Amino acid sequence: MTRTENRPLPSGRLSVKEAAVFGWIMASIAVYILFYEFNYKAGLLALLSMFLYGFVYTPLKRVGVIAVAVGALPGAFPPMIGWVAAVNHFGLEPGILFAIQFFWQFPHFWAIAWVLNDDYTKAGFRLLPSSGGQNLNSAIQIMIYTLFLLPLCWVPYYLGMTGINSAVIAMVFGVLFLAQTFHLMRKVDRKAALQLMFGSFIYLPVVQIAYLLDKI
DSSP, X not given: OTTTTTSHHHHTSSOHHHHHHHHHHHHHHHHHHIIIIIOHHHHHHHHHHHHIIIIIIHHHTTTOTHHHHHHHHHXXXXXXXXXXXXXXXXXXXXXXXXHHHHHHHHHXXXXXXXXXXXXXXXXXXXXXXXXXXXXXXXXXXXXXXXXXXXXXXXXXXXXXXXXXXXXXXXXXXXXXXXHHHHHHHHHOSHHHHHHHHHHHHHHHHHHHHHHHHHHO
16 A cells, blocks of 8 residues: 555565564553553453454455444444543443444544545455445445434433533534535545545544543
8 A cells, every 4th residue: 555655564674573573562561551550351351452453353454344343343442441441340431432432433434445545445455335435325324423423422421421511512523523424425525535534533532632621
């Protein structure tokens, strides 16, 4: 892929063995910290996340769009791991943090896949939701997954995790994010997908920071 050809591993500046050793060392340190400095539940979640990402999601990228759904699982684990590490129990709270990030990943990733479709195709990856690739059907499916974020953004407020301010902020940015998907449905072009991609970059940190500040 053109966008990755100059990275250390594909360019040959780093060998596969060196990358594997570094990866296992970093993974071991991370799991050790979670198990022994926090709790075993957070450590087990981290192990599951690394397994799904490295040994399930990554190989599935050559199979098809199923990889996106599988990859959204470890992609949504970090806020849940953080919550469990802090309070040492599961519940609705870490579950809703997981759900918000899970559904956000579909418009986020598919916008990237749309913008970089030629590069992905060259590498043998077909990850857009429609078999036709960059078409209205893909845009509609992107919109549907974005739609889930609107009711989800209110759940932390109803659970007493945060206040009304962050719920309103999350709703406003969710509506703006959704509007970008309608723009993509109307235009069905790379420019609209690029705008949606940058919109996804903005949405998640703004909403998570709003939740955090409202909690404080």
